[in-house]
Amino acid sequence: MKQKIYQVDAFSQYVFGGNPAAVCPLDEWLTDDLMQKIALENNLSETAFFVPENNGFHIRWFTPTTEVDLCGHATLAAGHVILQHLNYSKDQIVFYSRSGELGIKKEDEYYILNFPTDKIKKVEIPQPIIDSIDINILECYQGREDFIAVVGSQQEVEQVNPNFEILKKLKARGVLVTSRGETVDFVSRCFFPAFGVDEDPVTGSAHTTLTPFWANKLGKTTLIAKQISARAGDLICKLKGDRVEIGGKAVTYLVGEISIP
Numbered sequence: 001m002k003q004k005i006y007q008v009d010a011f012s013q014y015v016f017g018g019n020p021a022a023v024c025p026l027d028e029w030l031t032d033d034l035m036q037k038i039a040l041e042n043n044l045s046e047t048a049f050f051v052p053e054n055n056g057f058h059i060r061w062f063t064p065t066t067e068v069d070l071c072g073h074a075t076l077a078a079g080h081v082i083l084q085h086l087n088y089s090k091d092q093i094v095f096y097s098r099s100g101e102l103g104i105k106k107e108d109e110y111y112i113l114n115f116p117t118d119k120i121k122k123v124e125i126p127q128p129i130i131d132s133i134d135i136n137i138l139e140c141y142q143g144r145e146d147f148i149a150v151v152g153s154q155q156e157v158e159q160v161n162p163n164f165e166i167l168k169k170l171k172a173r174g175v176l177v178t179s180r181g182e183t184v185d186f187v188s189r190c191f192f193p194a195f196g197v198d199e200d201p202v203t204g205s206a207h208t209t210l211t212p213f214w215a216n217k218l219g220k221t222t223l224i225a226k227q228i229s230a231r232a233g234d235l236i237c238k239l240k241g242d243r244v245e246i247g248g249k250a251v252t253y254l255v256g257e258i259s260i261p
Contacts, residue, residue, distance in 0.1 A: 001259070001260050001261070002257045002258070002259060002260075003024055003026075003038075003257065003258050003259075003260050004024070004025060004255075004256075004257055005022055005023070005024050005254075005255075005257065005258050006022070006023045006024075006077075006081045006085065006252060006254065006255055006256075007020055007021070007022050007023075007252075007253045007254035008020070008021055008023060008076075008077035008080050008081065008250050008251065008252055008253060009250065009251050009253050010073035010074070010077045010080070010202065010204070010233070010248060010250045011073055011076065011202040011204070011227070011233030011234060011235060011248035011249065011250070012202075012231075012233055012234075012248075012249060012250070012251060013109070013249040013251060014251060015251055015253045016231070016253075017231055017232065017233065018073070018201065018202050018231060018232075018233040018248070018249075018250070019045065019073040019200065019201040019202035019203070019231065019233060020044050020045075020201075020253065021044060021045070021046050021047065021048060021071075021073050021074035021076075021077035021078075022038075022039075022042040022044050022046075022047040022048070022074075022077075023047070023048045023050075023074070023077050023078050023081045024038065024047065024048070024049045024050075025050060025081065025082075025086060026049055026050065026051045027051065027052075028051055029049075029051055030049070030260070032067070034260060034261075035047075035049055035060070035062055035067075036062055036066075036067070038062075038258065038260065039062035039063060039064055040064045040065070041258075042064075043064055044064075045063060045073075045197045045200050045201070046061045046062065046063055046068070046071045046073065046074040047061070047062050047074070048060070048061050048074035048075065048077060048078045049061075049062070050078055053096055054094075054096070055094060056093060056094030056095055056096060057078075057082070057093065057094070057095055057096070058095070058096045058097070059075060059078060059095040059096070059097050059102070060097070060098075061074050063192075063195050063196045063197055064196045064197075065195060065196035066195055066196065068173075068195065069097075069098045069099050069145070070097065070098070070099040070115070070145070070205045070208075071204065071205055072113055072115065072203060072204010072205040072206075072207065072208075072246055073202055073203065073204045073233075073248075075095060075102060075104065075113060075204065076104065076111050076113055076204060076246075076248055076250055077250060078095070079093050079104035079106075079111050079113075079250075080111060080250040080252070081252075083106055083111075084252065085252070085255070091105060091106070092104070092105040093105070099115075099116060100116055102114065102115055107247070109249055110236070110247040110248065110249060111247065111248060111249070111250055112245050112246070112247045113204060113245065113246040113247070113248075114243055114244075114245055115204070115205070115208045115243065115244050115246065116208065116242060116243060116244070117208055117211070117212055117239065117240075117241070117242050117243055117244045118143040118144050118145075118208045118209040118212065119143065119144065119212075120141045120142065120143045120148065120209060120212060120213055121141060121142055122139065122140070122141050123140055123141060123142045123147070124140065125137055125140040125149070126140070126147065126170060126171075128166055128167055128168075128169040128170040129147060129149055129167070129170065129175055131163070131166045132162045132163040132164070132166035132167040133149060133160060133162050133167075133175070133177065134161070135151050135156045135159065135160055135177070136151065136156075137149045137150065137151060138150045138151060138152060141213060142172070143208075143209035144209070145172060145173040145174075145205070145209075146172055146173050146174050146175060146176050146190075146206060146209055147170070147172055147174075147175045147176070148175075148176050148178060148209060148210065149175050149176065149177045149178070150178055150179065151177060151178070151179050152179060153179055153180075154179055154180070154181055154182045154187050154228070156179060157177055157178065157179050157188065157189055157228060158228060160177050160189060162175075162191050162193075164191070164193040164198050165193075167191060167193050167194075168193045168194045170194065172194075173192050173195055174190060174191050174192035174193070174194065174195065174197075175190075175191050176188050176189075176190050176203075176206050176209060176210060177189050177190075177191070178210060178213075178214075180218075181224075181225075181226060183226075184224040184225060184226045184234075185214060185218060185220075185223040185224050185225060186210065186214045186218075186223065186225050187225070187226050187227070187228050188203075188206065188210055188225070188226075188227050188228070189227065189228060189229055190203040190206050190227065199229055201227065201229040201230070201231040201232070201233060202227045202229065202231070202232070202233030202235070202248075203227065204235070204246050204248070206227075207225060207235055207237050207244065207246050208244045210225065210237075211223060211225075211237040211238075211239050211244045211246075212239055212244070215239040221238060221239040221240070222237070222238050222239075223236075223237045223238075223239075224237075225237050233248065234248065234249075235247065235248050236248070
């Protein structure tokens with residue numbers, strides 16, 4: 001059996017930038033085991049699978065080791081594939097997911113994700129974060145899936161070098177290390193070793209957590225963000241009550257077929 005596959009660099013206008021995601025459009029679901037094997041073989045932070053449902057698509061995301069509840073960059077990549085490669089006639093796409101209804105639309109060169117806003121609370125710094133990150137953490141917050149570790153400067157975010165074996169003990173998806181940016185509103189790096197992704201290059205879902213935090217800190221609802229991993233990516237984030245709009249560009253790197261049993 002041949003399965004069409006696309007690889008898209010999300011949150012970048014150039015190949016080799018942003019966050020690469022694999023996208024597999026399906027007519028019907030493969031088995032969970034087979035989708036997990038495909039994701040492991042791809043060895044990207046996420047592989048997205050979707051099937052037509054109602055007036056949109058049902059979408060699921062797999063890291064190399066597990067299925068996840070929400071993924072921004074792979075949803076953006078899936079929207080790019082639908083709009084650029086699958087001759088989709090509508091201007092907006094509705095995705096149904098474990099995290100509820102998600103939206104994506106195209107505005108000029110940007111794809112705009114519409115995701116649920118995370119709820120965060122201030123907490124004591126968990127011991128695995130203290131033991132694995134050797135940068136002074138000013139504040140710590142907890143969201144639906146991740147912890148936010150706030151540090152004093154962009155330079156400190158750039159210098160973070162976690163001990164991933166210790167960080168795996170964290171009872172969460174991972175940690176978002178963030179500060180105010182030098183040329184943007186805020187910067188971040190995102191670490192998810194317990195989910196098979198030591199450092200995610202650009203994490204759309206993390207910005208459902210980071211956006212309400214920085215909107216409150218900075219007193220503004222439209223923010224320019226940059227995830228400063230080695231690949232790096234640029235995001236435009238808008239807080240709209242219980243929803244967050246996350247905008248970014250995307251470019252196709254690969255179109256091909258995979259052989260599956």
